[in-house]
Amino acid sequence: MKDIARHAGVSQSAVSFALNGRAGVSEETRERVRRVAEELGWQPSTAARALSGEGAATVGFVLARPADTLGVDSFFLQLVSGIQEVLAERHLGLLFQVVEDIADECAVYRRWWAEHRVDGVLVVDPRTDDPRPDLLDELGLPAVVIGGAPEERHPGLSTVWADDAGAMASVVDGLYALGHRRIVHIAGLAGLAHTERRIRTLAAEARRRGLTEVQSVTTDYSDAEGAAVTRRVLGGSAPPTALIYDNDVMALAGVAAASELGFSVPADVSVVAWEDSALCRMVKPWLSALSRDSVEFGRTAARELTALLDGGPARTVRVPVPRLIERDSTGAAR
Template sequence: MARRPTIKDIARRAGVSESAVSFALNDRPGVSQDTRARIRRVAEELGWQPNSAARALSGERSGAVGLVLARPAQTLGVESFFLQLVSGIQEVLSADRVALLFQVVDGIDAECAVYRRWWAERRVDGVLVVDPRTDDPRPELLTRLGLPAVMIGGTGAGAPLSSVWADDARAMAQVVDHLYGLGHRRITHVAGLPGLAHTARRIASLRAEARARGLDPEHVRSVVTDYSDTEGAAATRRVLAEPGPPTALVYDNDVMAVAGIAAAAELGIAVPGRISVVAWDDSALCRVTHPRLTALVRDTAGFGRLAAEELLGVLAGSPPRAREGERPRLEPRESTAPPAAAY
């Protein structure tokens, strides 16, 4: 393997002392402008980069930020939301030459342990925190550690950390407006993981919109899953097999919606002939499925860019604040239609 270039290599090539190289590369006085320029040119030719671990130990930034996902690993590979979110984050970080340190763990306690280790080792300058909980220990921990952070998906209300958020309540209201306008009065929301703040907001919004329209709360409800296609399909089979089944299903991601359509087909229930389907967060999967899925559309990569920009701002000294991302909008497609007669 090729050896990484060192300060000694640069000094030898440039014909100067190692201390002169250190002064030049760390922007310290002690060398002329011509010598500084020559040293930097040689460093670039050799492909030299500063050692992030050594920089961190000396009190300088590590040049990296962290992202930990405490979700079942098998649910991540098929869900487009996180792929788009990370692509937006990476776009901003790359432009600022900041690395993204990514880790998947099996629970919130393990996630907190990663933050403690990263802080102790000075591995990252800050973190992006996803999936805010209704009872979340992470803001208090990160504040106590003094580790800069941005919550992705939190409302920021009363939190000590910066956050970027989307209006889940308004988004659910759009969905209910659409389905109610078509004539649906039996709606089941196939939700994601219980305990997540955005799951709670969507469930609460569905209930509020149902009450506002005088709908029977027994006929408008939510069931929770793990976001996977397996649980999405299983939940679909259960609710469609019940007496007085729903005429419309709202899924918390695209993968569950597609799995739900397949499960309905197995039962001989046509979409949208006998059941209408709405997916949260549009994707290519929603647009190539037959019938094409009515979905909530937003710029998820843009949401990631906003989060990364906010974290870089925090690292530069900006005070904590809450920033709202693009509001999701519903795009009706062929998977929703007026309900058929009861079956």
């Protein structure tokens, strides 16, 4: 800016005013300064900006997962991609970190905020008993919880959530209509908010219809556990006629396990995957799946965060209910 000022024959402050669209310079000068800045290829130093109180122009994203669990999950990359799209428009950077567990994640938030490294964060995988909202509130760090529970609102936090309960109800509806009475839900990680929501909803739907042979089993989302649980429940005396898997990977592994046991899909057992991806069309039969737009989910979350950074109020936003794509893995109960 010093150089620009010299070349344009004005003071440094005038340059600042001109480039930031503030009053205090004539239109003519402003234009001249703009031209010079352009010629000199000037870009504002984010460090200096941050130092003089403008914020870091960066938002943080922490993924608390052991490295080897990261593998086959298409959800996060798509989510991040959607987040990016919105952030990039406003030239906001995305600071990304992978950590082992929630405690580490909290430590990262603390450090980032203390170091003025981020202006806000996006929180994923909310849990039923989650220390993070309290921490963020305490720090005053603007945040959007992705997939959070709509009830439990913290004053300063925005929440973007998908209606898992509604989706689960519609899936059960569909299966019930097909004559299924014995249903097993191979759920994801226990303790995750959306896992618990799905489990609760399934239980409620079962109660409502008087179904007693309906259960949920939590897993670690891995193909191994998906297959193991499938083998266990299908090996029982009154095996379920429908299986709901909390992700596509487990559904795939489950179908493989079922075939090995001599169960044919969907003749003997119907399968629904909670998460649609190319995988679902890569096995025979093609898997019926709940599809949601993860990229759009990311966009929505990012938009909420930018709104928060602009001083807007914390909000709770719902994204569209996941839609059931009926393919070949679901059919009438035997």
